[in-house]
Amino acid sequence: MLTIALPKGRIAKDTLDKFEKAFDEEFVFEDRKLILEKAGFRFLNVRNQDVPTYVMHGAADLGVVGLDVLEEKEYDLIKLLDLQLGRCKVAFGLIKGQELDMTKSKITVATKHEKIAKRYFEEKAMAVDIIKLYGSIELAPLVNLADCIVDIVETGATMKQNGLEVGPTIMESSAHLIANKNAYYAKKDVIFDLKEKIEAVLQWD
Numbered sequence: 302m303l304t305i306a307l308p309k310g311r312i313a314k315d316t317l318d319k320f321e322k323a324f325d326e327e328f329v330f331e332d333r334k335l336i337l338e339k340a341g342f343r344f345l346n347v348r349n350q351d352v353p354t355y356v357m358h359g360a361a362d363l364g365v366v367g368l369d370v371l372e373e374k375e376y377d378l379i380k381l382l383d384l385q386l387g388r389c390k391v392a393f394g395l396i397k398g399q400e401l402d403m404t405k406s407k408i409t410v411a412t413k414h415e416k417i418a419k420r421y422f423e424e425k426a427m428a429v430d431i432i433k434l435y436g437s438i439e440l441a442p443l444v445n446l447a448d449c450i451v452d453i454v455e456t457g458a459t460m461k462q463n464g465l466e467v468g469p470t471i472m473e474s475s476a477h478l479i480a481n482k483n484a485y486y487a488k489k490d491v492i493f494d495l496k497e498k499i500e501a502v503l504q505w506d
C-alpha cells in the first residue's frame with residue numbers, strides 16, 4: 302500500500318486524472334471524506350501547504366506539491382518527478398503604470414510566499430518589509446497595505462481585473478511528486494513502478 306498526500310483542489314483533481322489513466326481505475330474522493338483507498342493506494346486530501354509535512358513525517362510515502370511550496374521551507378524530501386501540472390509563476394504584481402522602485406530606501410511587499418520574496422531582495426541587497434498574507438493578495442496595494450505584491454500568476458486575470466500589472470518573475474512552478482526518504486528506500490520497487498507508469502501517461506497527454 303502506498304499513501305499519497307494530495308493538495309485539495311485543482312492539483313489533486315489533475316493528479317487523480319493521471320493516476321486513473323496510469324492504473325485504469327476510477328479515483329474520486331467521496332463527498333467530504335479525506336481518505337480514498339483503492340487499488341493499493343491510500344490518497345489523503347490535505348491542504349496544499351501541509352503536503353510536505355505529511356510526507357516528511359512519514360504519514361504519507363509520497364505527495365504532490367508545487368515547487369513554490371517546497372521553496373518556502375527547507376524540507377528533507379526526495380523530488381521524484383515533475384508532473385507538469387499546476388504550472389504557474391511566482392511574480393511581482395504592481396499597480397498599473399508603476400515600476401519596482403529599486404532606489405526606494407525600503408519596499409513593502411505583501412505575499413503568501415515570504416521566503417521566496419525575502420530571498421529576492423537579499424540577493425539584490427535591498428531592504429524590504431514583508432507583510433504575510435494568506436489569500437486575496439492582490440488587494441494589498443489597492444488599499445495601501447503594501448507597495449506591491451509577490452504572488453502566483455497563472456493567466457494573469459486576477460491581477461488585471463484588480464488594476465495590477467504582472468512585474469518581474471521570481472520563479473516558475475509546477476507540481477512535483479515528492480517522496481519520504483525512508484519510504485523511498487523501503488518501497489523502492491513499487492515507487493519506481495508508479496513513477497514509470499505516470500511518466501508514460503505524461504508522455505501521451
Ligand SMILES: Nc1ncnc2c1ncn2[C@@H]1O[C@H](COP(=O)(O)OP(=O)(O)OP(=O)(O)O)[C@@H](O)[C@H]1O
Nearest residue numbers: 310348349350367368369370387388389453455474
Ligand atoms: N492559478 C493558480 N493559483 C494558485 N495556485 C496555483 C495556480 N496555478 C497553479 N497553482 C499551484 O497550486 C498550488 C495550490 O494552490 P491553492 O491556491 O489551491 O493553494 P493555497 O491557497 O496556497 O493553499 P492553502 O490551502 O494551504 O491555503 C499552488 O501552490 C501552486 O503551486
Ligand SMILES: O=P(O)(O)OC[C@H]1O[C@H](OP(=O)(O)OP(=O)(O)O)[C@H](O)[C@@H]1O
Nearest residue numbers: 436437438453454455456457458459460
Ligand atoms: O493568474 P490567475 O490565473 O488569475 O491566477 C492567480 C490567482 O490564483 C491564486 O489565488 P487563489 O484562487 O488560489 O486564491 P487565494 O487568493 O486564496 O490564494 C493566486 O493567489 C492568484 O490570486
